[in-house]
Amino acid sequence: MRFGVVIFPGSNCEQDVVHATRYLGYECEYVWHADTDISGFDAIVLPGGFSYGDYIRTGAVARFSPVMAEVMRFAEAGGPVLGVCNGFQILCEAHMLPGAMLRNRGLKFICREVPLRVEKSVCQWVDLPTGTVVRIPINHNEGNYVCSPDTLADMEAKGQVVLRYCEPDGTRAPGGSAPNGSLDDIAGICNERGNVFGLMPHPERMVDPVANGTDGQPFFTSIVKRLADVAG
Amino acid sequence: MARYEIFVTYKKGIFDPPGATAERALANLGYDEVQSVKIGKYVQLEVADGPNALTRVREMCDKLLANPVIEDYRIQSDEKDW
Numbered sequence: 001m002r003f004g005v006v007i008f009p010g011s012n013c014e015q016d017v018v019h020a021t022r023y024l025g026y027e028c029e030y031v032w033h034a035d036t037d038i039s040g041f042d043a044i045v046l047p048g049g050f051s052y053g054d055y056i057r058t059g060a061v062a063r064f065s066p067v068m069a070e071v072m073r074f075a076e077a078g079g080p081v082l083g084v085c086n087g088f089q090i091l092c093e094a095h096m097l098p099g100a101m102l103r104n105r106g107l108k109f110i111c112r113e114v115p116l117r118v119e120k121s122v123c124q125w126v127d128l129p130t131g132t133v134v135r136i137p138i139n140h141n142e143g144n145y146v147c148s149p150d151t152l153a154d155m156e157a158k159g160q161v162v163l164r165y166c167e168p169d170g171t172r173a174p175g176g177s178a179p180n181g182s183l184d185d186i187a188g189i190c191n192e193r194g195n196v197f198g199l200m201p202h203p204e205r206m207v208d209p210v211a212n213g214t215d216g217q218p219f220f221t222s223i224v225k226r227l228a229d230v231a232g
Numbered sequence: 233m234a235r236y237e238i239f240v241t242y243k244k245g246i247f248d249p250p251g252a253t254a255e256r257a258l259a260n261l262g263y264d265e266v267q268s269v270k271i272g273k274y275v276q277l278e279v280a281d282g283p284n285a286l287t288r289v290r291e292m293c294d295k296l297l298a299n300p301v302i303e304d305y306r307i308q309s310d311e312k313d314w
Contacts, residue, residue, distance in 0.1 A: 056297055064296070093299065100301040102242075146302060180304060181247070231311045 004041035013048035046087030088198030099147030105181025163188035
């Protein structure tokens, strides 16, 4: 199992992904944003950070990096792609996932551990039982997810809402549980096929127990199990 | 050479966090007449003359300068200096 982590100018969480995946016993190598060959990888991760300084909009410039054309082809062929934080923003800008990101409702950069509820979805990166609550840190200024009501209904119907911000007991507060104002408390979504997954929280930071928790591990082990099953 | 000014704003119905904050701040300053504040982006382009100039500027907006999922834009062409 070989992960590839794309480094855009301004990415800053790529080392966390490398550490997490290697900790779990997988191979992981960096992919430069100008590379145009990702054929040696089983899964691609777009890491967190501030690609291209987040100028214009978060992810707006990174989506045109040479490597992204390859990542799109890889995803269209069913290859698993994970976008964490800035990676999620890039996936939205590239229209590989629906919707877009706004600045956090309170205009504050939020960096803290949050409870998240696993929703029933088609996502290949999550095999946790529906309703499981995991604790994973968020670390962003633009995680206020938004999409049209039609898109939201469509995503719900197709099982594309993967993670929601919630209260510690797994319920959602009447006024919303998203610390960033995200629509319908959405923290992570996938495409129709379930191979492309974007989330604002950082599961790679909750893999090595030294980080005070291991709730991020299933996100990496799930896709590896899934690929092993497919390979039969 | 042609000059274009582009105004990018959030689509109707999209919550604008900086705009809402400015709206509250103006109310706090006593400007009770303010009913709504929207904050957007302003882009200046200088473009070499050529065929389909405006079409290409629109294309630039759709691809990069604005995100059609959440933003609208207005293009203004001005022959005068900025």
